[in-house]
Amino acid sequence: MLITEEMSMIWPYRFNTCFKYLHTGLCLGLFLLMQNTLNAQIKLVSKSKSAYKIIIPHQATSIEKKAAEELRKHLFEISDAKLNVVTDRDPAVELEICIGATNRNTFAGIKPEGFLIKTIGKRLFIVGGGDKGTLNGVYHFLEEKLGCRMYTPELKYVPKNDNISFTDINDLQNPRFRFRQVYYPPQYNEAYLNWHKLHLIEDVWGLWGHTFDKLVPPSVHFKEHPEYYSLVNGERKPMQLCLSNKKVLEIAVNNLSELINAHPEKRMWSVSQNDGFGYCTCDACSAIDTKHGGPQGSVINFVNQMAERFPDKTISTLAYLYSKQPPVTIKPVKNVSIMLSTIDLNRAASIASDPRSTSFRSALRGWLALTDDVMVWDYVVQFTNYMSPFPNLNTLQSNMNYFGVSGIGGAFVQGTENTIGEFSELKSYLLAKLIWKPELDINAAKLEFMEAYYGKAAPFLLRYQEQLQLELKHSGKLLDIYGDPVSEWNSWLTPEQIVNYDDLFEQAAFAVRREPRFLKNVETERLALEYTVLQQARFYGIEKHGAFIKEGTGWSVKPGFAAKVSRFVTGARAAGLKELAEGGPTLESYKIEWDGILKQGPLLHDALGKKVEIIEPYHADYPAKGARTLTDGSVGYNNFQYNYLGWHGTDMEVVVHMGSSQVVKNVTVGVLEDQRHWAFLPKQIEVSTSIDGIKFSNGASLKLELPEENYEKSTRRFTISLPDHDPVRYIKVRALKLDRLPEWRDLPNRQSWIFCDEIEVH
Numbered sequence: 127m128l129i130t131e132e133m134s135m136i137w138p139y140r141f142n143t144c145f146k147y148l149h150t151g152l153c154l155g156l157f158l159l160m161q162n163t164l165n166a167q168i169k170l171v172s173k174s175k176s177a178y179k180i181i182i183p184h185q186a187t188s189i190e191k192k193a194a195e196e197l198r199k200h201l202f203e204i205s206d207a208k209l210n211v212v213t214d215r216d217p218a219v220e221l222e223i224c225i226g227a228t229n230r231n232t233f234a235g236i237k238p239e240g241f242l243i244k245t246i247g248k249r250l251f252i253v254g255g256g257d258k259g260t261l262n263g264v265y266h267f268l269e270e271k272l273g274c275r276m277y278t279p280e281l282k283y284v285p286k287n288d289n290i291s292f293t294d295i296n297d298l299q300n301p302r303f304r305f306r307q308v309y310y311p312p313q314y315n316e317a318y319l320n321w322h323k324l325h326l327i328e329d330v331w332g333l334w335g336h337t338f339d340k341l342v343p344p345s346v347h348f349k350e351h352p353e354y355y356s357l358v359n360g361e362r363k364p365m366q367l368c369l370s371n372k373k374v375l376e377i378a379v380n381n382l383s384e385l386i387n388a389h390p391e392k393r394m395w396s397v398s399q400n401d402g403f404g405y406c407t408c409d410a411c412s413a414i415d416t417k418h419g420g421p422q423g424s425v426i427n428f429v430n431q432m433a434e435r436f437p438d439k440t441i442s443t444l445a446y447l448y449s450k451q452p453p454v455t456i457k458p459v460k461n462v463s464i465m466l467s468t469i470d471l472n473r474a475a476s477i478a479s480d481p482r483s484t485s486f487r488s489a490l491r492g493w494l495a496l497t498d499d500v501m502v503w504d505y506v507v508q509f510t511n512y513m514s515p516f517p518n519l520n521t522l523q524s525n526m527n528y529f530g531v532s533g534i535g536g537a538f539v540q541g542t543e544n545t546i547g548e549f550s551e552l553k554s555y556l557l558a559k560l561i562w563k564p565e566l567d568i569n570a571a572k573l574e575f576m577e578a579y580y581g582k583a584a585p586f587l588l589r590y591q592e593q594l595q596l597e598l599k600h601s602g603k604l605l606d607i608y609g610d611p612v613s614e615w616n617s618w619l620t621p622e623q624i625v626n627y628d629d630l631f632e633q634a635a636f637a638v639r640r641e642p643r644f645l646k647n648v649e650t651e652r653l654a655l656e657y658t659v660l661q662q663a664r665f666y667g668i669e670k671h672g673a674f675i676k677e678g679t680g681w682s683v684k685p686g687f688a689a690k691v692s693r694f695v696t697g698a699r700a701a702g703l704k705e706l707a708e709g710g711p712t713l714e715s716y717k718i719e720w721d722g723i724l725k726q727g728p729l730l731h732d733a734l735g736k737k738v739e740i741i742e743p744y745h746a747d748y749p750a751k752g753a754r755t756l757t758d759g760s761v762g763y764n765n766f767q768y769n770y771l772g773w774h775g776t777d778m779e780v781v782v783h784m785g786s787s788q789v790v791k792n793v794t795v796g797v798l799e800d801q802r803h804w805a806f807l808p809k810q811i812e813v814s815t816s817i818d819g820i821k822f823s824n825g826a827s828l829k830l831e832l833p834e835e836n837y838e839k840s841t842r843r844f845t846i847s848l849p850d851h852d853p854v855r856y857i858k859v860r861a862l863k864l865d866r867l868p869e870w871r872d873l874p875n876r877q878s879w880i881f882c883d884e885i886e887v888h
Contacts, residue, residue, distance in 0.1 A: 190226035240300030279315035305536030310554035332392030356406035365404025452492035667760030762883030775877030
C-alpha cells in the first residue's frame with residue numbers, strides 16, 4: 127500500500143507479511159491480481175509498463191473526466207505504470223480503456239447510476255448511465271477486479287503489483303435502490319461517498335423530513351387562524367395541519383413554490399406530517415379519513431393536490447405513525463414518493479420474519495400495490511445512547527435484502543449522523559456495501575474490514591459481538607432504538623456479563639499493544655462498555671456496582687469513580703464522539719451532569735432498604751429494581767428508564783414497611799415530570815400511617831398545582847409533614863393521576879404516567 131492523495135494510511139505489508147497477519151481482507155487485492163494473472167487474456171500492465179491508453183469522449187462530462195483520472199491514478203499507485211488520458215478523437219487502437227460514452231461503441235441496458243464493465247477483444251469498456259454511473263463503474267472495477275478498498279475515509283488499501291492482468295469481463299450492474307444514504311459520519315467525506323456510490327439528502331431533497339410546520343408555520347398563522355391546524359379532542363392545536371382546509375393548501379403551495387424557485391435544481395420536496403400525533407378530526411377531515419381508511423387518507427389526498435401543482439418535481443411524504451398503513455380508494459399520484467418508516471421494530475430480529483414486524487410488512491406490501499415509488503427510512507442505531515452496546519450486526523443484511531427483494535426504490539439508513547457511535551465505522555462500511563448489493567457475503571466483508579481496522583485484535587472483537595448477540599437472544603428482550611443500557615442490568619448487560627465482555631477487550635488490546643493505530647480503534651469500541659458501567663452506576667447507587675458508598679449515616683463517592691468518568695470523557699473526545707444521543711448531551715454537558723450527581727449523592731433516609739408493598743401494580747415496561755426501587759436511595763436522574771417505577775393511566779399506591787414502630791415526621795416523594803413522554807406530576811399526594819398494616823389514619827395530603835406547558839425534564843420532590851408524631855410501622859403513599867391530560871398533550875388513546883423514583887421517610 128501507499129499514501130494516496132486522500133492521505134490514506136501506509137501499510138508496508140507485502141505478500142508474506144500480509145498472509146501472516148491479515149488473513150483475508152488485506153491480501154484480497156494481491157490474490158485477485160495473482161489469480162487474474164494466471165488466467166490472463168488481457169495484460170493491462172507488465173513490469174510496471176503499459177501500452178494501454180485511457181479514452182474519454184471528446185466532450186467528456188466532469189464525471190467522465192474524474193472517472194478517467196481516478197483510474198489513471200490508481201493504476202499508477204498499484205503498478206507504477208503511467209497511462210495517458212486522451213479523447214476519442216484519437217484514432218482507435220487495440221489497447222484502450224474506454225471510459226464513458228466514447229464513440230468506440232454503444233451499449234444498452236444501463237440504467238441511471240448503473241454501469242457496464244466489459245472487454246471486447248483487448249479493449250476494456252467502463253460505461254455508466256446517468257450522472258455518476260461511469261464513476262461508479264471505475265470504483266467497482268478498482269475494488270472488485272483490482273482489490274482496492276476504502277474502509278473508512280482515513281483507511282484505504284491499494285495493493286502493490288507490477289503486473290495487472292485479467293480475463294474477459296462482462297459485468298452489468300444497475301442499482302437496486304435509486305436513492306442510497308447511510309447516515310454515519312463517513313458520508314460527509316466526498317471520496318468515501320463516491321467510492322461507495324452513496325447519496326446525501328441535501329443533494330436530492332430541497333425540503334426533508336417533517337415539514338408541515340415549515341410549509342404553514344404556526345408562529346405565523348395559529349394565533350389568528352387556529353382553523354388552519356388540527357382539531358384534537360375538540361380543540362384546535364398546532365400539532366398537524368387541517369388538511370381539508372383550502373386556505374392551508376394555498377399557503378403550503380405558495381411557500382413551497384418560493385422554496386423551489388430558490389433551489390430549482392432540487393428534485394424532491396417533502397410534504398410530510400410533523401413528528402408525533404395529533405392529526406385533525408374536524409368533520410371535513412374525518413369524512414376524508416372515513417372514505418380512505420384512516421388519517422393516512424387525508425395525508426395522501428392533500429399531498430396529491432400539492433404534487434399536481436408541481437408536476438416536474440417529486441413530492442415525498444412520510445408514511446409514519448398514524449399514516450403508516452396505506453389508504454383505500456385513493457392512490458398517490460405519479461410524482462408522489464412514499465417514505466415508509468421502520469421506527470417501531472425490533473432491531474435484533476429480521477424484518478422479513480419477526481412477528482413484531484407483521485404490521486410493517488403489511489404496510490409495505492400495501493404501499494407497493496398502490497405505487498412503484500416507495501422508499502424506506504430505516505434505523506440502525508440507539509438514538510438515546512449512541513455509545514451503548516447495540517448488537518444489530520446480525521440483521522443488517524437480512525433487512526437490506528428484504529428491502530431489495532420487496533422492490534422499494536430507495537433507502538435512507540439512519541445511524542449516528544456526524545458523530546461516532548458503537549462500531550459506527552464497521553456498520554457504515556457494511557451498510558454502504560449492502561445498500562448497493564444486498565446479497566453481499568456479509569460475513570466475509572465484516573471479517574475483511576475488522577482485520578484491516580483492528581488488526582490482530584479482530585478475533586476477540588468478533589467473539590465480543592457474537593457473545594453480545596447470543597446473550598441478547600437468550601434474554602428474550604427487544605432491541606429498541608429508544609432503549610437504554612440501564613434497562614438491561616438484569617438481562618444481557620449484567621455486571622457479570624460486562625466483566626466477561628471486557629475480558630475480550632483486554633485480550634484484544636493485548637494483541638495490538640505495540641500497534642497504536644489498531645489499539646486506538648479497539649479502545650474506541652471499548653467506550654461502549656465503559657459508558658454502560660457509568661450509566662448503570664447511577665442505577666445501583668449505594669449498591670455493589672454503584673457510584674457511592676454508604677458510611678454509617680453518611681456517604682462518599684467510590685474511590686476512583688470520578689477519575690473513571692474523566693477517563694471516559696477524555697477517551698470519547700479523542701475518539702471523535704460529539705454527542706451521546708440524538709440532540710445531546712455533549713461530552714461537556716455529560717461531565718457537568720456527573721459532577722452534579724457526585725456532589726448530590728444518594729438519598730439516605732429512615733426507610734432505606736425497607737420493604738415496599740405494591741397495592742396498585744406498576745407498568746411492566748418500567749420495572750427498574752421492582753418494589754425495592756422506591757427505597758434504594760438511588761435517584762432517577764430524569765430518565766424514566768433508569769430508576770423509576772411507572773404507573774400508566776392509574777394512581778400510584780404503595781405501602782412502606784418500616785419493620786418496627788418509629789416516629790415519622792415527614793415523607794418525601796420524588797416524581798418525574800417529562801411532558802414530552804406524557805409523564806406528569808400527580809394532582810395530589812396522600813400519606814397515611816398504620817401500626818398494624820390494616821387500619822390507616824387519614825394522615826396528610828398535598829394538592830399540586832395544575833401543570834403548565836413545559837418540556838424540560840425534572841424530578842420534583844414533595845414533602846408531606848405528618849400532623850402528629852405517634853409511632854408508626856406502615857406508611858401508605860398514594861399519588862393521584864390527573865383527571866385528564868392538559869390540552870397541549872391531550873391526544874387520542876393517550877394517558878398520563880406517574881413515575882416515582884424514591885419515597886424518603888424522616
